Amino acid sequence: xxxxxxxxxxxxxxxxxxxxxxxxxxxxxxxxxxxxxxxxxxxxxxxxxxxxxxxxxxxxxxxxxxxxxxxxxxxxxxxxxxxxxxxxxxxxxxxxxxxxxxxxxxxxxxxxxxxxxxxxxxxxxxxxxxxxxxxxxxxxxxxxxxxxxxxxxxxxxxxxxxxxxxxxxxxxxxxxxxxxxxxxxxxxxxxxxxxxxxxxxxxxxxxxxxxxxxxxxxxxxxxxxxxxxxxxxxxxxxxxxxxxxxxxxxxxxxxxxxxxxxxxxxxxxxxxxxxxxxxxxxxxxxxxxxxxxxxxxxxxxxxxxxxxxxxxxxxxxxxxxxxxxxxxxxxxxxxxxxxxxxx
Numbered sequence: 263x264x265x266x267x268x269x270x271x272x273x274x275x276x277x278x279x280x281x282x283x284x285x286x287x288x289x290x291x292x293x294x295x296x297x298x299x300x301x302x303x304x305x306x307x308x309x310x311x312x313x314x315x316x317x318x319x320x321x322x323x324x325x326x327x328x329x330x331x332x333x334x335x336x337x338x339x340x341x342x343x344x345x346x347x348x349x350x351x352x353x354x355x356x357x358x359x360x361x362x363x364x365x366x367x368x369x370x371x372x373x374x375x376x377x378x379x380x381x382x383x384x385x386x387x388x389x390x391x392x393x394x395x396x397x398x399x400x401x402x403x404x405x406x407x408x409x410x411x412x413x414x415x416x417x418x419x420x421x422x423x424x425x426x427x428x429x430x431x432x433x434x435x436x437x438x439x440x441x442x443x444x445x446x447x448x449x450x451x452x453x454x455x456x457x458x459x460x461x462x463x464x465x466x467x468x469x470x471x472x473x474x475x476x477x478x479x480x481x482x483x484x485x486x487x488x489x490x491x492x493x494x495x496x497x498x499x500x501x502x503x504x505x506x507x508x509x510x511x512x513x514x515x516x517x518x519x520x521x522x523x524x525x526x527x528x529x530x531x532x533x534x535x536x537x538x539x540x541x542x543x544x545x546x547x548x549x550x551x552x553x554x555x556x557x558x559x560x561x562x563x564x565x566x567x568x569x570x571x572x573x574x575x576x577x578x579x580x581x582x583x584x585x586x587x588x589x590x591x592x593x594x595x596x597x598x599x600x601x602x603x604x605x
Contacts, residue, residue, distance in 0.1 A: 264294040267360050267424075268343025271299045272333035273351035277306040279470065280351050284315045286468075287349060292360040295319065299351075300337045303327025308351070331436035331444050338430065346425045348445075353421050354388065354468040362465040363424045374457040376449075377424040380466035385584045386591035388468050394419075400461050404453045405504045412497060412517040420445045421467040429455050442486040443493040450500045471580065480524060487525060491532050494521060495539070515545040523550035 269287045273280055280299070287297045301309040301324040312322045325336055334348065347360060363377040380399065382391035397410045398418055410416060432455035436448050453459070480486045498514045518536050525532040526549070540547050552560055552572055559568035 265344035267292055267295045267345045267347055268341035269297045269347045269349055270337035271349050271351055272330050273299055273308050274302040275304045275306045276351035277308045277311055280308055280312050283351050286354040289357050290360050291358050298337045298340050300333040302333040331438040335435045344427055346430050349421045352470040352472055356465045359465045363462045366462055373426040373428045376456040376459045378418050379422045379462050381419040381422045381469050383471050384468050385471055385587040387587055391468055402459050404456055407459050408501050409513050413513040415520040419467055419469045440493055441489040442480050443490055447493045447496050450497055454500055487529055511543045514543055519547050522547050526550050
């Protein structure tokens, strides 16, 4: 018998997206699946829209708002699948994503292999999606995956993974303390339980670039900065549990340097803690520099203003592109098709 796959969708105020997301889940070519939507106390019509899809295959559950991690944990508790497909309520799966990934497995011993796939950014029109290809897009050992992720400031989008139940149970629940980078920390623990990763081309995930209120956006939120610091410390602890070497120490230093600008200078307490951690690793962190196209502004406008422009200009540009894409999507809307046209 084919293994059962549980597609687990936490949702909060996703009325605009949930129907399209559910269609991509229902449309999976892998026949044996269950789909569980956990509505995390939405204040809009998310639950109402989702329940239009309710069936033997699709269950919709509403709970009191407790955050994305709690909603994911609840969905997992309700699930019965041999494999788990995590899917955010605004993202889309290509139709053959699950089937193609499971098709690479050779037997029960592969339950400890963590499967990933390509992923693409989009706003509204998937035909204009931009696929991301990084050094993570290949088969890797667990430690090599973490070294590349942390030193090069990379990530694999949540829905790209297909995880055996055995790995999910070994990793434990999603950490409810993390308001940012909860997926990065969770999949670190999944990786620690895995034997290796297997990258499956020819299919993938569409990752919607929603406005800056999304969970992954840290911005000026002190709560999210505290959560990000916790996630970073856990990342480094997990990596060092696998190997305590010079290359691991250099990777941890590079990882902290990549995120240093997120805290400097507004959070001197976190800055001091990161410098202390760097000293323990026999290194130090440099003052963050503005990116090349903005660095010339600093002597003229001052660092604070130049950094504000560096942070806000890309957001403004993205907002304009999003509005344009939404308009064009509305003008040309027709039944969507999810095709595995990348490799």
